[in-house]
Amino acid sequence: MKFESQLLKGIAPAVVLEILSRGPMYGYELSQAIEQRSSEILTLGKGTLYPLLYNLEAKKLVKGKWEDSPSGRKRRYYSITSKGKEQLAAQKAQLKELAAGLNFVFGRVLTTA
Amino acid sequence: MTDEHKKDNLEKLPACAVEFIKLVGRKMRYRRSVREDVQAELAAHFEDALRDCNSEQERQQKAQKLIEAFGDAGLLAVLLRRAKKRCRPLWRMVFVRSFQTVGVAFICLILYCIYLSLGRPTISVNYVQRAEEITRPVADESLNAAPLYLEAIRLYAEEPNIAGKKLLNAISGKQAPAELIEEELALLKQWIADNNDALEIFKQATNKPYCWWKRQAKNNIMFNILMPELSKIRKFGLLLCWRAKLAASENRIDEAFEDVLACYRAGMHCKGLRTLIEQLVGMAMEGLACGTSSIILQEKELIPRNYRPFRMNLRS
Numbered sequence: 001m002k003f004e005s006q007l008l009k010g011i012a013p014a015v016v017l018e019i020l021s022r023g024p025m026y027g028y029e030l031s032q033a034i035e036q037r038s039s040e041i042l043t044l045g046k047g048t049l050y051p052l053l054y055n056l057e058a059k060k061l062v063k064g065k066w067e068d069s070p071s072g073r074k075r076r077y078y079s080i081t082s083k084g085k086e087q088l089a090a091q092k093a094q095l096k097e098l099a100a101g102l103n104f105v106f107g108r109v110l111t112t113a
Numbered sequence: 114m115t116d117e118h119k120k121d122n123l124e125k126l127p128a129c130a131v132e133f134i135k136l137v138g139r140k141m142r143y144r145r146s147v148r149e150d151v152q153a154e155l156a157a158h159f160e161d162a163l164r165d166c167n168s169e170q171e172r173q174q175k176a177q178k179l180i181e182a183f184g185d186a187g188l189l190a191v192l193l194r195r196a197k198k199r200c201r202p203l204w205r206m207v208f209v210r211s212f213q214t215v216g217v218a219f220i221c222l223i224l225y226c227i228y229l230s231l232g233r234p235t236i237s238v239n240y241v242q243r244a245e246e247i248t249r250p251v252a253d254e255s256l257n258a259a260p261l262y263l264e265a266i267r268l269y270a271e272e273p274n275i276a277g278k279k280l281l282n283a284i285s286g287k288q289a290p291a292e293l294i295e296e297e298l299a300l301l302k303q304w305i306a307d308n309n310d311a312l313e314i315f316k317q318a319t320n321k322p323y324c325w326w327k328r329q330a331k332n333n334i335m336f337n338i339l340m341p342e343l344s345k346i347r348k349f350g351l352l353l354c355w356r357a358k359l360a361a362s363e364n365r366i367d368e369a370f371e372d373v374l375a376c377y378r379a380g381m382h383c384k385g386l387r388t389l390i391e392q393l394v395g396m397a398m399e400g401l402a403c404g405t406s407s408i409i410l411q412e413k414e415l416i417p418r419n420y421r422p423f424r425m426n427l428r429s
Contacts (some may be wrong), residue, residue, distance in 0.1 A: 025153060028161035047184035050154065054196030076154050
């Protein structure tokens with residue numbers, strides 16, 4: 001399902017931070033992880049991924065580091081910072097509230113139907 | 114990351130991917146090290162995506178799809194550049210902004226200098242008229258010596274030449290008529306005689322209480338003020354002094370001092386609220402008159418009683 005870009009725009013940083021909170025990853029690995037863990041519901045455009053990562057790095061929510069990958073190639077691994085963890089916790093709380101509110105709204109509509 | 118690794122990543126990719134990555138790097142228009150890092154990261158992403166391809170054709174197709182997924186190279190480059198710029202430390206941002214500010218200020222300065230150098234000044238105030246208003250005496254025009262000076266200048270006979278030089282230049286080092294050679298003396302006397310009428314009018318002018326000229330200036334610019342009469346007035350001063358010396362040598366002391374006084378008064382007319390050049394000419398003429406009177410006094414060894422009228426007139 002193709003979502004409205006504005007809908008995904010707000011949650012993309014939270015999704016990336018959540019995935020990175022489970023362990024450092026490089027760009028390609030991150031984009032695959034987002035698809036797999038959302039059961040292919042969420043897909044982050046390739047043109048959005050790297051600018052988003054650099055923006056998060058500029059805000060000091062993630063930090064990047066060149067490392068040798070298991071295959072022997074050098075990859076830039078991104079890991080979440082403590083500031084990023086705080087931001088993630090705050091955004092998760094907000095999204096939970098939002099989800100609860102939407103459940104009430106759509107739940108009532110569905111019940112009426 | 115080493116250069117070797119960066120080069121290695123690009124070499125193993127399909128040509129379309131390499132071209133795309135290089136295009137993004139070029140359009141980023143940022144520091145070389147940052148561009149190379151971004152290119153290396155994109156190359157690693159392509160490499161990972163194409164790892165499981167079995168054939169070259171499959172690699173090409175998958176690379177093409179991935180390029181389409183990345184979107185427009187220019188837009189991607191802009192987004193990457195903006196994001197990377199946000200990663201700059203504060204000190205670097207301050208340095209860059211300061212440098213840019215200085216650069217812009219310097220360019221503005223250059224443009225302003227060019228504008229100034231190409232411009233033409235426009236005079237909004239007529240300073241010539243203002244100068245005339247300041248210097249014009251509040252007095253009857255009939256008491257103005259300027260018209261008489263102009264009349265004398267109109268009647269002025271040009272000085273003769275001797276041995277290829279003007280007469281006054283030829284005798285400039287000589288103080289008294291006794292020092293002149295016969296030819297010089299004859300020419301001098303003839304020249305004075307030719308200018309007798311002019312000299313009389315000139316002396317009448319010196320008796321007037323003030324002298325005021327209406328100045329002409331091209332485009333009303335002070336630097337362009339014309340004073341053609343000044344040089345003639347100075348010539349008249351020299352003529353009067355030589356006539357005075359000749360009269361003194363012939364024992365016509367009163368006539369001599371009258372001429373000296375006329376020269377002095379003409380010098381006073383040139384001074385006052387005038388331009389610097391006029392004042393200098395006035396001072397020169399006063400000096401000339403004083404010098405001539407001292408020569409006469411030395412040569413004739415006059416007793417004070419003889420030149421008392423001269424002293425009284427000079428004092429007044």
